[in-house]
Amino acid sequence: MGCSSSLPDRSSGRLVGPNLENGGAPDSKNLRVKLVLLGDSGVGKSCIVLRFVRGQFDPTSKVTVGASFLSQTIALQDSTTVKFEIWDTAGQERYAALAPLYYRGAAVAVVVYDITSPESFSKAQYWVKELQKHGSPDIVMALVGNKADLHEKREVSVQEGIDYAEKNGMFFIETSAKTADNINQLFEEIAKRLPRSTAQ
């Protein structure tokens, strides 16, 4: 499924310190951001986040690695930190109607498709429309074409992704959760685009 074959790190349990849970009031220098992941099942949504969360080697960073909720803090160059609280959603069609419960109040939506699957690209477009209709108006949206390592099976061209994203005012990137290509760039770019006042 295009995910890294590396085993989950056994030591990565719940490491969120009490200072973050209690009274670690987010301020303009330390943002806490709700990020929701949308996309068809099988496009590798959770692989992308796992790569991101496990790929940060800063020993001081506090991470939560769950099966579907993850959090990770990154430091930006202007010495601000962004704590991403990542909400995964079930991608199966039968749960599509539940998505608004998850993206309500999200500052960021990452819409993922699989570059080898045109169906998943149409589904991504469906999510973008949904978010435009029902998401918060200042939500930062990213369109992500995953499984970029599978060139020979590609069915959605880079240009199609770029065009669609541009038309909808989204940030676009192709990633490979398998090779970790562009994973950090995705999250760094999102962090840069956050409106400082609205990120809770």
Added chain:
Amino acid sequence: MEANFYDFLDRMRNPASLDLVRSIKSFIVSISFYAANPENDAKKLQDFFSTMEAAIVEHPLWEAATAQEIDSAMEGLEKYVMTKLFSRTFSSSPEDTKMDLQVSEKIQLLQAFLKPEHVDIPPFLCNEASWLLAEKELLKINAFKSPREKLLCIVNCCKVINNLLLNVSMSENRVLAGADDFLPLLIFVTIKASSSLCHFADHSICANPPQLHSNLRFIQLYRRQAKLVSEAAYYFTNLVSTKSFILDLNAKSLSMDEIVFEENMKAARQKNKLTPKEPLSASEAMKISQDHEYQVPSEKMQDKETSGSNYPYMEAEAGDLTVRDVEILLSTYKDVVAKYTNLSRAVRRHPFSKTEIPVPRVEGTSDTLSQLVGTGAPSLPGG
């Protein structure tokens, strides 16, 4: 966790906190001047929590206190106030009761035929022991009266599922599918959790809603807003999703032939009709689920049929009881006293009745706190 609560009570007994105690008491009195209304009550309570937090931060007793100590005082306050106002705030509107019934009826029908494969749970995630653990955590929700503890039951249930997924990915080297696996498991566990309630008791108990809707609404409205965030909010949202999915579930929602689905639903309805159930009151349902949760004393419960009572402690010996049971017994007893008091009052007020039913003298029956905690009557001073 309970230590926090005792610490809170301790500080409240300190004469220096008299001003805080007065605020708390006057809030509890003032809210009862108005008719119960979930939205208004929630607004009032959330505002009150914020005001009190500011007061505690400024208070000499919490001088130089860490953020965590302040938070723990606030948790104590939430528990105290919400326990006091529980009957007013929990499942108090007819709509809530109706929703609870709808959810539980739907679940009851689904229990009759739903299999893991119908919600695409792969065989390697079918782990009965793990599911049972998750169900038990979820069922504990009705044993608690504070929003924090109720929320914790949901979080704990979800963490069991979470651990199952992480373990499977480690031991079988499978790709973690995240929410694609997590949500179906939670849905299945929620449906099964209510069914184990059925197995435990006689059929009449099947009609008892585990009050899924009311519990969710209670947490949503009364958990301190600053605490319904992050991981806890995520798991909470998943259970809200689960409820919503179950309510709207139709022939197209499952991996099952639509005609087969309708036939199954029909058969389940038929079966339910054959075993008519008497709906019990919410508090009775709650007690039963509590009793189920702690299964005390399980071997004695088999005799329940013959003793003709649903009260599972009927045959219990004092030595069989655990501290947990005492808590449940206390809460049950409280309910009995409250009902008896109300009933007596009603009977006395009744113009045709000549019989006087003496009201038992239980000092401060409304003071749920002292009874809840039970030891040394730690009620607030200055009442």
